[in-house]
Amino acid sequence: MSEPLLEAEGLRKSFSGVAALVDGRFRLRAGSVHALCGGNGAGKSTFLKILMGIHARDAGEVRLRGRPVAFSSPSEALAAGISIIEQELSPVPAMTVAENIYLGREPIGRFGRVDFENMNIAAAALLERLRFVLAPTDLMMDLSVAEVQLVEIAKALSYDSDVIIMDEPTSALGEHEADHLFQAISALKAEGKGIVYVSHRLSEIFDIADDYTVFRDGRFVEAGDLADVSKDRLVQLIVGRKLSEEFVKENVPRDEIALSVEGLASRNGVRDVAFEARRGEILGFYGLMGSGRTEIFERLFGLAHEHAGEIRIGGEKVMLRSPADAISAGLAFVTEDRKGSGLVLTEDVRANICLARLGALGFGPVMSRRREADAAERMIAMFDIKTASDRLGVVNLSGGNQQKVVLGKWFLTEPRILLLDEPTRGVDVGAKREIYRIMSDFAAAGGTVLLVSSEVDEVLGMADRVVVMRDGRMAGTISGADMNAQNLLHLAT
Amino acid sequence: MSSVVEKEREPVVGEKTKRRATSAAQRWGILIALVVVCVALSLLNEYFLTTRNILNVLRQTAINGILAIGLTFVILARGIDLSVGSVVALAGVVAASLATTSSTAMVAGGPYPVVLALAAGLLVGAAAGAVNGVVVARFSVPAFVATLGMLSIARGLTLLYVDGRPVPALTPEFRWIGTGDVLGVPMPVVIFGLVFLVSWWVLSQTRFGRHVYAAGGNPHAATVSGIDVTRIRLLVFVISGALAGLAGMMLAARTGSALPQAGVAYELDAIAAVVIGGTSLAGGVGRVTGTLIGALLIGVVNNGLDLMGVESYYQLVIKGMLIVAAVMLDQSRNKRE
Numbered sequence: 127m128s129e130p131l132l133e134a135e136g137l138r139k140s141f142s143g144v145a146a147l148v149d150g151r152f153r154l155r156a157g158s159v160h161a162l163c164g165g166n167g168a169g170k171s172t173f174l175k176i177l178m179g180i181h182a183r184d185a186g187e188v189r190l191r192g193r194p195v196a197f198s199s200p201s202e203a204l205a206a207g208i209s210i211i212e213q214e215l216s217p218v219p220a221m222t223v224a225e226n227i228y229l230g231r232e233p234i235g236r237f238g239r240v241d242f243e244n245m246n247i248a249a250a251a252l253l254e255r256l257r258f259v260l261a262p263t264d265l266m267m268d269l270s271v272a273e274v275q276l277v278e279i280a281k282a283l284s285y286d287s288d289v290i291i292m293d294e295p296t297s298a299l300g301e302h303e304a305d306h307l308f309q310a311i312s313a314l315k316a317e318g319k320g321i322v323y324v325s326h327r328l329s330e331i332f333d334i335a336d337d338y339t340v341f342r343d344g345r346f347v348e349a350g351d352l353a354d355v356s357k358d359r360l361v362q363l364i365v366g367r368k369l370s371e372e373f374v375k376e377n378v379p380r381d382e383i384a385l386s387v388e389g390l391a392s393r394n395g396v397r398d399v400a401f402e403a404r405r406g407e408i409l410g411f412y413g414l415m416g417s418g419r420t421e422i423f424e425r426l427f428g429l430a431h432e433h434a435g436e437i438r439i440g441g442e443k444v445m446l447r448s449p450a451d452a453i454s455a456g457l458a459f460v461t462e463d464r465k466g467s468g469l470v471l472t473e474d475v476r477a478n479i480c481l482a483r484l485g486a487l488g489f490g491p492v493m494s495r496r497r498e499a500d501a502a503e504r505m506i507a508m509f510d511i512k513t514a515s516d517r518l519g520v521v522n523l524s525g526g527n528q529q530k531v532v533l534g535k536w537f538l539t540e541p542r543i544l545l546l547d548e549p550t551r552g553v554d555v556g557a558k559r560e561i562y563r564i565m566s567d568f569a570a571a572g573g574t575v576l577l578v579s580s581e582v583d584e585v586l587g588m589a590d591r592v593v594v595m596r597d598g599r600m601a602g603t604i605s606g607a608d609m610n611a612q613n614l615l616h617l618a619t
Numbered sequence: 620m621s622s623v624v625e626k627e628r629e630p631v632v633g634e635k636t637k638r639r640a641t642s643a644a645q646r647w648g649i650l651i652a653l654v655v656v657c658v659a660l661s662l663l664n665e666y667f668l669t670t671r672n673i674l675n676v677l678r679q680t681a682i683n684g685i686l687a688i689g690l691t692f693v694i695l696a697r698g699i700d701l702s703v704g705s706v707v708a709l710a711g712v713v714a715a716s717l718a719t720t721s722s723t724a725m726v727a728g729g730p731y732p733v734v735l736a737l738a739a740g741l742l743v744g745a746a747a748g749a750v751n752g753v754v755v756a757r758f759s760v761p762a763f764v765a766t767l768g769m770l771s772i773a774r775g776l777t778l779l780y781v782d783g784r785p786v787p788a789l790t791p792e793f794r795w796i797g798t799g800d801v802l803g804v805p806m807p808v809v810i811f812g813l814v815f816l817v818s819w820w821v822l823s824q825t826r827f828g829r830h831v832y833a834a835g836g837n838p839h840a841a842t843v844s845g846i847d848v849t850r851i852r853l854l855v856f857v858i859s860g861a862l863a864g865l866a867g868m869m870l871a872a873r874t875g876s877a878l879p880q881a882g883v884a885y886e887l888d889a890i891a892a893v894v895i896g897g898t899s900l901a902g903g904v905g906r907v908t909g910t911l912i913g914a915l916l917i918g919v920v921n922n923g924l925d926l927m928g929v930e931s932y933y934q935l936v937i938k939g940m941l942i943v944a945a946v947m948l949d950q951s952r953n954k955r956e
Binding site: 427429448449450452453459461463466467468469470471472473477480481482484485488491493535 | 824825826827828829830832833835836837839840841842843844845846847899902903904
């Protein structure tokens with residue numbers, strides 16, 4: 127076997143005496159895509175941060191083309207030919223796409239002026255090659271999260287590095303954009319580059335990766351050829367033991383209609399949306415980015431400025447002009463952006479769980495610490511939230527546990543209708559299953575779930591019927607035997 | 620519900636785990652700094668620890684402390700209020716114009732009952748705050764800009780109202796809030812103490828307090844959770860304005876006349892007290908207890924420099940360095956950990 131492009135052995139790192147990484151090992155071949163797998167807290171992020179020179183390692187060795195290296199900053203790593211697409215996006219909002227891509231290495235023209243013309247031309251060529259539909263002169267602040275992620279990807283690829291680390295690059299992308307990324311990855315592979323691919327979406331890994339390495343609890347567990355491993359086996363390696371079915375679905379729709387919507391309209395050209403959801407039902411919403419799925423939820427939850435359309439809950443017409451209206455009508459909304467609109471990151475677990483139900487946790491305007499603590503304790507137990515205490519800041523929790531805090535916040539309001547917008551994004555395999563279990567139990571108990579997801583498998587695995595959106599309108603509703611990936615994608619594009 | 624991921628371990632993320640610990644350390648750190656400064660001053664000057672001087676420090680701190688407590692509400696909700704100094708003057712002259720025995724008063728038929736004068740001062744402060752709040756919360760003008768405007772507007776209105784002249788000869792009843800005492804404790808100190816206790820209670824024990832923290836910590840999440848963030852933003856400015864009005868009347872009562880130039884640059888010391896007290900200008904993090912300690916630290920340092928006969932120009936320089944040093948210390952601790 128030829129010399130590996132990048133090799134790491136025995137990497138070790140502790141924070142304040144607590145080990146985050148005990149034995150990090152990795153071998154990346156040139157011209158391959160190598161999936162780095164593990165649950166939240168497995169040590170992947172720490173490992174990547176050591177590679178990029180963000181953290182200093184306590185022990186171990188990293189070799190790039192056989193030569194030992196130790197970077198002390200990301201710019202050193204970049205100079206040596208390692209670039210990263212980070213999970214957390216960090217755009218400069220007031221600058222253009224091209225300026226963001228070439229940030230810190232702008233082409234200089236005469237008199238030290240930035241050569242905007244050539245920069246825009248280079249950026250356009252890069253975007254064209256990647257088949258990303260973005261104009262170099264668009265301002266970052268006008269872009270959606272998915273488009274910002276595409277720019278980050280373009281930026282990382284523009285360095286022409288030999289090793290490209292992709293940390294959850296598709297977390298904000300729809301199927302369509304993700305396909306463009308995968309094509310770009312194939313091209314890079316053909317050029318002999320090495321790609322380290324981190325994703326919680328296993329189907330993606332099996333689609334594009336060649337090799338795998340699994341970390342668990344900060345330790346290297348196993349590495350090998352993906353062709354030699356089954357999905358079940360890989361999940362077992364990641365979680366540490368066997369999981370049964372991937373999806374949990376035990377709910378059965380009843381006859382009673384819980385929610386009916388007619389003539390709904392909202393921003394982004396969402397028009398003429400009409401559907402019914404029954405008690406005990408999980409109704410899926412599928413569509414490409416910008417097709418209007420999230421806007422429907424915002425309208426239902428009183429967050430939209432437009433109020434066109436008729437909404438009935440349990441047969442009664444309701445006006446939902448604010449989230450407070452929606453909450454008292456029995457709705458709960460787990461938003462797509464956990465950190466942006468789900469959690470108050472400056473606060474602890476207890477405060478976040480109680481946030482939507484403060485009125486019932488005190489006596490008039492005065493809060494009762496006892497009731498707040500009891501409520502938090504109940505939700506922590508109900509969702510098995512892994513936290514040292516309910517007074518711990520939510521920033522300290524893993525993605526899956528943070529998502530469960532958001533779910534706890536909403537279950538405390540005793541909702542009848544649950545709006546879930548990408549509820550498993552950035553959540554590891556184990557926590558995903560728990561969220562599926564929560565959804566299924568809620569529906570089985572007579573609740574109604576509206577589920578927006580970009581993952582075809584998830585929609586097909588969890589929903590009883592699927593509303594497919596295209597360009598702000600309903601392209602169709604599929605159910606029963608028609609529920610397959612082909613029909614979904616056909617209607618959505 | 621059974622766990623599927625028994626083996627999942629909490630991630631260990633350096634800077635994040637430390638965030639809470641740091642705010643605690645800083646809170647104690649600033650208390651330790653206050654104690655150290657007090658001990659040092661008591662060694663350097665035998666007069667410092669006398670009851671009289673301590674009450675004097677507290678009295679001098681009261682006005683800045685009350686302004687700082689009002690600002691704590693605003694800053695916790697992710698705002699800033701630069702107009703408090705001008706509102707001090709405006710509320711001072713309006714209340715004084717109702718409580719003066721001077722024949723040149725702009726309101727005929729005075730002096731009016733002291734309760735009326737006090738209510739007018741509070742109302743004027745609250746109204747100025749309400750204007751700030753509406754402009755910020757409803758019209759989405761950045762708080763810095765909106766209150767910078769009010770800083771100028773309130774000062775101008777003050778000068779117009781009294782035609783640039785002081786309002787002298789305030790009634791003894793009105794002056795009592797600045798010069799009286801309860802069981803030997805000066806009234807300004809009593810009022811400061813009450814304002815602190817009520818504010819502490821509101822911020823830590825009531826639903827409104829929870830809403831203020833949530834609206835400042837993450838306004839989007841607060842909105843989605845059914846909290847009327849616009850209303851919270853409006854109310855914190857009203858509180859800050861009303862407290863500035865109270866402080867303005869206390870200042871006029873202490874000196875016996877309301878000056879239209881009163882309170883110039885008072886917002887700076889008040890913001891300094893909040894920041895030294897560990898409240899984050901980014902919103903959502905901080906405590907009114909910290910603000911109390913911050914205000915006391917500024918008061919003690921001023922008093923100590925006075926006692927040691929340091930020239931007032933030097934005092935300004937030293938105070939400025941103290942503010943920056945306090946925050947620098949906090950930042951370097953954040954970074955190191």
